[in-house]
Every structure is written in structure tokens, then in C-alpha cells.
Amino acid sequence: xxxxxxxxxxxxxxxxxxxxxxxxxxxxxxxxxxxxxxxxxxxxxxxxxxxxxxxxxxxxxxxxxxxxxxxxxxxxxxxxxxxxxxxxxxxxxxxxxxxxxxxxxxxxxxxxx
Amino acid sequence: xxxxxxxxxxxxxxxxxxxxxxxxxxxxxxxxxxxxxxxxxxxxxxxxxxxxxxxxxxxxxxxxxxxxxxxxxxxxxxxxxxxxxxxxxxxxxxxxxxxxxxxxxxxxxxxxxxxxxxxxx
Numbered sequence: 001x002x003x004x005x006x007x008x009x010x011x012x013x014x015x016x017x018x019x020x021x022x023x024x025x026x027x028x029x030x031x032x033x034x035x036x037x038x039x040x041x042x043x044x045x046x047x048x049x050x051x052x053x054x055x056x057x058x059x060x061x062x063x064x065x066x067x068x069x070x071x072x073x074x075x076x077x078x079x080x081x082x083x084x085x086x087x088x089x090x091x092x093x094x095x096x097x098x099x100x101x102x103x104x105x106x107x108x109x110x111x112x113x
Numbered sequence: 114x115x116x117x118x119x120x121x122x123x124x125x126x127x128x129x130x131x132x133x134x135x136x137x138x139x140x141x142x143x144x145x146x147x148x149x150x151x152x153x154x155x156x157x158x159x160x161x162x163x164x165x166x167x168x169x170x171x172x173x174x175x176x177x178x179x180x181x182x183x184x185x186x187x188x189x190x191x192x193x194x195x196x197x198x199x200x201x202x203x204x205x206x207x208x209x210x211x212x213x214x215x216x217x218x219x220x221x222x223x224x225x226x227x228x229x230x231x232x233x234x
Contacts, residue, residue: 004156009154032221036225042227043117043206043225043226043227043228044157044206044208044225045225046222046223046224049222051221090156090157099145099147099162099210099221099223100147100159100162101147101157101159101208101223102159103149103156103157103158104156105154105155105156106156
């Protein structure tokens, strides 16, 4: 079975700081990888996803993530965060060909103006 | 864009009663809908996968007789928590996967509803 680990439970940053949220998964086969964001009081929204091709994936709102197969990682990055990025971020994985998402526990990001 | 709604957004019920939660894809057809459960400070756990017109596929450990899922149309799936108990109190979230290429809808992406907070007294 797959599992997803997000190592940081809560990250606090000042505006303009750089962000990197860790995500590691355990599964030996081909996977599809996702980052979802949940803003306060809102539903989950897709930030970006990786299916194949360039391992550096660019998403909405200036976010990007890099798939490193050898490390089973899919870390999320943003060079300069804004207060509006305050939210909870979830990494998720599916086996290739499946639509069943396995989620990490989420990382809460608080950006201080 | 793809919008998924859930109703109700929150519900409080007495122990032993049944509660129905609706999940609707508002502007696209969803061949597959998923039901998740989220406990405080925990991840979303997939409960079941629901395909239109067929029986739902439940994850290991999820009681199919307790969590009844009906996916009667391409835009509606319902989750009924039968004989609810306090331990069923949780946040229930559905998602829908689009079945066709429409503006703003990608068939390999799940679109999530806002969730339903269930509290069983």
C-alpha cells in the first residue's frame, strides 16, 4: 500500500520568505503526484500535479514542485510567499492508472505579514 | 471551472439516527465520485469509490452497511451514515472526477466539495 509523509506539521514564515514543503511517498511502482491547497474555510483545490515528463512542475500562484524519483520525493516550493498563501497544503499520490488518492497529513502554512 | 457542492455543510444528529449527505457536480458530469473522511489534524482517508450506476467500492475497514453510497446519476452521489454514533463524528468530503473534456474540467483530476461536518450527540 502507498503512504505519503509530510514532515512539517506547521510552518510559519514571514512574507517574502522562500518556502519548501517536504513530501515523500512509499510505493515502488509508477505514481502520479499532486499538491492540493485548502485555504481557510474553503475546499481543497489542485495546485499542481505530475504525471510524466519534466520532473519540475509549475502550478498556479507561483508554486512549483520537483519530482525526484530516486528520493521518492515531491517537494513543493515557492520563492517568495505572501500572506494570502496561508493555508493547509496536502501532498497526494495515486498509482499510475488509478484515481484513488492517498493523502499526506497536511502541512499548515502561516505567513506573517 | 468544475464545481462540486455538498449538502448539508454541517449537521448535528442524535445517536442512532441516519444522516444523508449529498455530493453534486454542478457543471460537469462525473463518472466517478469519491468519499473521504477527515479527522482533526489528520489526513483525508478514502472511504469508497462510487461509479455511476454501479455499486461502490469500499476501502478496507469501512463498513458498507453503515456507510451507504448511492451514485444514481452522473451529477449526484449520496452518502448515508446509518445508525450514527458519536465515533462517526467527522468531516466528510466528496470529490468528483470529470468524464469529459470541458472548459476548466480535466478528466484526470479530482474536484473536491467543501465538506460536511457531522456531529453525532
